[in-house]
Amino acid sequence: MKREIPLIITSIAGIVFAVSYFIPHYPFGKAENIFGDWISIVSAFAIWLGMLNLGEVSLRKIIRKTEGWQLGVIVLVSMLVMLIIGFSSVFNAISSGTSHMAPGTGLKWMYDYTFSPLSATMFSMLAFFVASASYRAFRARSLEATLLLVTAFFVMVGRVPLLDPIVNALGITDFPFFSAVADWIMTYPNSAGQRAIMIGIALGITSSSLRIILGIERSHVGGDA
């Protein structure tokens, strides 16, 4: 029962979505709508499971006084502060009929001044790591590496208005050379490579999905593939 029922659920859910693509009418269309709502609700519980698990791990760290337990306190406190402010905004929105993220709400304030700057800064740090990684990796040691280097160079300089005005001012060309090359690369060779990758991914996903729906692939229910 621990493995058979999940396999049956997987097959039914997969078949409903696959068949409703071809027959978007009753009963498959209705079943697809119901299952679509269920996905949203289950996703919400999954997010809550993740947050509760994070809280549990942090709490265990604090109780056992393992290395870095002080950071666990900060995680828990920031999580609780956000939850309290967030829920007060949500319940205010429900009672007043406004949006929970309306300007002036606590949740919006927390989003603007903590969540948004922290996430933007975290991702902007990748600019430095990418630069340092490319310094080590971008050596034109082979034809393949040179192609990667040259393409990245043209795409980067073609997207900023820096080299084209200089080249034009020097009288080398009378049109935006670098942006024209970047556009050509993006339109033709890049499209060709993207298409090969996308077609490969689509065929891979189709075959993997069939294996899952037919119960051949069962690693998600704790069994061997």
Place this chain on the structure above:
Amino acid sequence: MADASPIGIFIAGVLTLGIFSFLYKDNPVYKVCEAIFIGVSAAYWAVEYFYSALYKKFWLGVIPPEGSGADPDMWLWGGAILGVLMLCRMIPKINWLSRWPLAFIVGATAGLYMMTFFVSNAMNQIASTMQPLIQDTFLATLGSFTVAIGTVTGLIYFFFSKEHKGIFGGAAKVGIWFLMVTFGASFGYTVMSRMSLLIGRLDFLFSSWATNFGQMF
């Protein structure tokens, strides 16, 4: 941020500098900011999903507001039951029950992606590739040949059921060149997007935060 809060801007600037301090080396200030980010983002998404999925979709679906004229949708209880089973993951004795919602999500995603990916990423891409090779201008004709050759040779590279030798190996080699151009273009785009984020953060620090800092102290 039209009605910007001075304290908020100050906190945002301190957190930004705290994260940037990692560029020097791993340090306690960065770790504190990282811990705040983890806690805040976990709780933010929990609140957001609570409002959009559990309240707006489930609660208002099961108990429609008076005067809306909508009938209660009892099917939504199925999703709620699966969701509660998902939380059983935290109770060791019955954590196997969490496989049921997981199985549902895996199956639904497989069924949905099997069709959508096949149509949009395989069929539509193949159709877009099958265009007339001879175009009005030389550059456009060169482009059409490039796309046709690049797509076919790229696919040959991904075909591992036959050893890459002889003509087949040569075509696979050309496929690698096209893939390298694609990776280079993706890399260039990623660098540019991260750079724009970095410029945004530096602009915030040197304009909003610095001005605010001067006014506060």
